[in-house]
Amino acid sequence: GDSVTQMEGPVTLSEEAFLTINCTYTATGYPSLFWYVQYPGEGLQLLLKATKADDKGSNKGFEATYRKETTSFHLEKGSVQVSDSAVYFCALSDPGGANSKLTFGKGITLSVRP
């Protein structure tokens, strides 16, 4: 079945450092790919998404490119802030209709030090 693999965490960075969080997937067909973020004490919220190969999703300075050849959707940000400290989830959705569902990766905790 479909699966999402995220790099092991946690990740600790200093403010203004460059961030990469790796995500690879296994899926039949052509899934859509997502990054969701969970800030402390809150529910998950969509950060960005890409629905086809070579699409780039971007939001709040974060970017991720849908790479079909490497089955990857790595999350990057050029300069992280303390407020980016959160748990990040990579996810994919199968292309089905009303029965389509999100498959999530394990989630990785990012801590940004001032």
Place this chain on the structure above:
Amino acid sequence: DTAVSQTPKYLVTQMGNDKSIKCEQNLGHDTMYWYKQDSKKFLKIMFSYNNKELIINETVPNRFSPKSPDKAHLNLHINSLELGDSAVYFCASSLLPFATDTQYFGPGTRLTVL
């Protein structure tokens, strides 16, 4: 003005008890979901409802019974609680019943079964 709310936030109970978790969304969405996040942070869908009709039912023990009295509410009742039910349960909603549609999550209910 919380979009997706869950009660209670924490639930501690003994094995064998029956408990319920409530979820409400004020976004006017047609689709609601329950997810379970285990101790390793894996997030997995359990159920989804669209217009009060069940559309996704993953392989969940039948001790778990969702109930949707109206489009804005999706409650989760769990009978005969077991140790393995300890997890964080997230409710979510989306406008459309497609996984590509943005899902809005509640803050989670941490269930601990002793």
